[in-house]
Amino acid sequence: MIMNDTDNKNGMMGYVRVIHTVPDAPNVDIYADNKLIVSNLAYSKYTDYLSVPEGRYKISLYVAGTKNTPVLTNMLTVPKNSYLTVAAVGTLSDMEFLEIDDANIDQTLGKADIRFLHLSPNAPAVDITLPDGTVIFSNVIFEQITPYIEVEPMNYTLQVRVSGTDDVVLTVPNVNLSADKFYTVYAIGFAGKEPELQALLLIDGK
Structure with missing residues (x-):
């Protein structure tokens, strides 16, 4: 290579x-x-x-x-x-x-695209929401990659909740999305033990 x-x-x-x-x-x-x-x-x-x-x-x-x-x-x-x-x-x-x-779809000029990838090996299915409870991705299981969704470029706070509940297991502040970029949020770590759950925000593609 x-x-x-x-x-x-x-x-x-x-x-x-x-x-x-x-x-x-x-x-x-x-x-x-x-x-x-x-x-x-x-x-x-x-x-x-x-x-x-x-x-x-x-x-x-x-x-x-x-x-x-x-x-x-x-x-x-x-x-x-x-x-x-x-x-x-x-x-x-x-x-x-x-x-x-990564970055394998067409993109609308001026928008951002984001998706979620569940890589916590012992965590249950989760929903990804806004703090007000609005569900962005639902019932995401281990190793599942959601499709990209198109959003306005701005700073977001995301929450990871046990699927179908209000139980927040991880809060992800300062998800700052720029226009004309693709992003993946990776949830990694263990639920309930060390190293604990955390999120990584990666820019995909060019």
Whole structure:
């Protein structure tokens, strides 16, 4: 997974980033076709998008600083002009890769688009609401990625509630959305134990 100037000039590139959302896992190294591409990635951290020639790659995850037996291996197809996020998800004893297509819809000029991704391995289904109880996304289960929705660009406070209830398990202030951008809110961590639930707001695509 090495950037090639010729491929880049010919528009043959895709873009891939990696995020570590496994709450009880150590720091990790990521290899593509046995080449180190991400080093010592800690829980809740993520990379910038990496420029990648279109193609199919063997992605392997190792405990950082080791290269004996991979914790996880999967194949990843990178189409040209695509933006992908590869998330390490689950728990240390039950880990997998989740491939996520980013910024993959048309956007209305002057609007923002946002979606939600539930990656807390022990949390129940949740609703994403505004503080007044208005439901934005409902009954989102573990590993579910909602569709993007179009909203006005402004600063929001979001709440994560146990689905169908008023039980707020996480408040996410200062969700500042700019026009002409795509965003994903990642809910990660454990419900009821450490590391506790938290939200990450990532800008998707260009």
